[in-house]
Amino acid sequence: MQFDSFSGKMYFVSFIDDFSHCCPVYFIRQNSEVFEKFKEFNVLTTNQTGLRIGIFRTDNGREYLSNEFEKYLKSKLIHHELTVPYTPEQNGVAKQRNRMLMESARSMRAHAGESSKYWAEADRKPDVSHFRVFACLAYSHVPDVYRQKLNKKAHKFIFVGYST
Template structure:
């Protein structure tokens, strides 16, 4: 743990505006966490946080009577975001997330077309299975064409992955992916607004948000997603 102490406003921005209570939990879960000066007991609401958190009603957290995950990569949830109004610097207008249900570890990719979902899933599968030493058992998604075409079905069948498709018009059945996408959008918006950066840089801000989410505690596990997947404490020295 680092000994330097900085104003809460600065640390708050570096860790993407997470609540102070979550920051306190992080002190015991990660290495080289920036320390704050004395006298902080709760959040001071900043403009970036307010702008980033403007959103619609939440998706219920546990509405679905679906089989939960038993371990890492037992269940991966996925969802597509977009189209995005402002193209990214690379010309992307869609994003896709893959979330390990057990650890809540998230990976986000950006795409020019939804047809790229399969290629992104291949990359995700290879990286996560190498990191964890286990294989993906189930994939949960909506019924979008990018998940139900012949090539995607064939790839899942070839690798023995069971495809769980949600009932049409019930996004709550894929609630984790829906909430994660919203969290990524909100956190990215917070960063862009706080620093006065153009929306075309949303890929970089969303990737940073995912990096941070994987290294902070959540309400489900007593460990960070990074530690569960990699079996090591995350390092935050670059913050």
């Protein structure tokens, strides 16, 4: 699907693992990136489930039919199953998932009043790695000018929240 985004991504591709229901969405600049994203997906699902992909079902899109893609699938013992042209119902799970993704993205943009150029950023999760749990141990660094050579470099505290 093609849409220009703020970050320069024009398309998205999603792969669905029927076993684990894992369905990552990859935003890409060109359809030629689909092969690399599939390799990432293959590693992801293999690591998460401990199983390998057995069948890869796609439509007849050119991005799935390159010699390089076919060689990779054969090397990984993955059977490439192509749907009959103009029969989207043969790949109903993927079509339904893509519809759900598009409806979610469309409603998020409408709710936020955003321009459609932010579509690829709409699902990005914020970095909350610096958040801490209430009442956990916290340390405050003591700058060099306020301590002598053998003094503590930090004071121990209890974390009670963030200031506003």
